[in-house]
Amino acid sequence: MSQKTRESSITSDRIKVIPRYGSSLKDKLYLPAIYEGVKVTFKHLFTNLNDSNAIDTLEYPEEQPTDITSRYRGLHRLTHRADDSIACVACFMCATACPSNCIFIEATQREDGHDEKMPKSFFIDTLECIFCGYCVEACPCDAIRMDTGIFSLTGNKREDFVLNKEQLLANKGAFGEEVSCARN
């Protein structure tokens, strides 16, 4: 079917027809496009040769990034209540929302008079985690956050990357707001 008949055969107004580019002689030659690209590369090369301080790279790890904002999705943490107990009520919303199913919770009865329920164990497998932040969005208790600013987690074996409840509670927020806003 030619391009024209295909377009005319589409009747539904919900379908958007995208015009195809690249059929002109200039596009088919490729050389003008390659020239444009090489021009940009060389422009940067000469600018950087002139002034090496202006290069947009970090001497990591000696030099640490300074542009991590509060919206940056770093390593997870579990928040506390005002009395330092865990804010999480083990509702499984994060585990339900998680697209990579890397949150493993076991719930138990809570005895300290706050809510009825708390996590007995809470594991996040950060090797499976894709850091999408859905768990933070889903949490009705502001109990899980990704505001630690930690962007690098290292370990010697796979098990080191499975964070348990105590490790997650020990992570501190990098931007204040230590206590859960929803449960305190």
Next chain:
Amino acid sequence: MREMIDIIVDSKTYKAQNGSLLIDLLIREKIKVPYFCYHESLGADGNCRMCMVEIEGQKRPQIACDTLIKPNMQVRSNSENICKVRTDILELELINHPVDCPTCDQAGECSLQDFYMDYGLHNTKITIQEKVKHAKHVDLGSNVMLDQERCVLCARCTRFTDKITHTHELGIIGRGDEAKVSTMPGRKLDNPYAMNVVDLCPVGALTSKDFRFHQRVWFLQTSNSVCHGCAKGCNIYIDHNKMKYQDDVIYRFRPRRNDAVNGFFICDEGRLSYKDLQENRQESILLYEEETQENKALQELKNLIENYKEKITLIVDANLFTDEIEALVAFAKSISATLYSPLEIYKDENFKDDMLKSANRAANYKTIENLNINTTLPTKNALVINFNHPLDFEADVQINFTTHKRGKNRLTFPIAAFSENAGHLTNEDSIMQECQKAVFKNNPAPTIVEWLQKVRS
């Protein structure tokens, strides 16, 4: 039988019995109608006021659960006015509701949640900050936990203890916003069907202590099955889940409606029988109490069958599926063994009651009788091959095909329990019922039919 008449609901005509309840028609025809207090087993109470419909000729909206169908009735179930009425009533229910869905076990199967999504989504007009406080997590007894704050006072639980079990443990005390469900002073909820109130409760006020906090309901997968606790054959749902990196586990049994067998309910003993099903399971093949390879054990079995020709006794458990029993009858014929299924052991007169419990605690004993299998105790045993029968027998050599761990024997083969297998059962009233395969284990034990195929090959 009363005459059938035409009735118009939302400008469609339906056939209904003259004088039957309007809500029954709406439920049967799957016309959306919200309700808390009505239940087909408990009848109309008319206290929740959620099932309002408009009836032509009536000035005000009427509750469908207490309206009898009359000739030439015209009903509107989803007009704008009715939806507004339902929203307003729902708002009343939610004034003092704690909205603690994150910690509530009912979340996911809660009528209040469902109706809020269907009719609510409103901005509340209530400006009072303090909600009325009641007792939370009260242990009522019989594995039932009560949260008085979540209660919508539909009185299904109290009507259950009044009308179904006639034990009258529960009542609603207090008036206005002080009204709450409670047991009578000094009494506990104590009857063999008590946990049915958990299923009856449309909200999270009554939850099962046994299931509580173990799993969120939206993770569970449901399969249709039949309880193996006694010969009644109550229909159940098996709720199970295979968590990531773990094995398939049953979390609860729930009653499944079957008006011919069990109605809406099951007994607590049957409901909790899922625990025994999973504990202490035989998982490996044992030869003289040592784990062994499958082909080695099968060779030993074949040798024994060869050596003890004409002197073999097969014992069949009366809880096996009909399909399995028939396969065993054929197998016994092929090796010329005698087949027994002693039924006396299953008799338990103390278990019997006049509701659902049967004194015959073998789910498929009817099939044993139908197939004319010898139900007496075998005498003079040389080689006994026991297919999951609870009794142990005096014999020169005993071989066990068993679901659960048991005493020392020459050979032990693990077999799949009924939840890990599909088949049919015939209950004591000769009703044949089907069980679906629910649980898919990581390392499934073969079924009896699979073992017999292996022995023959």
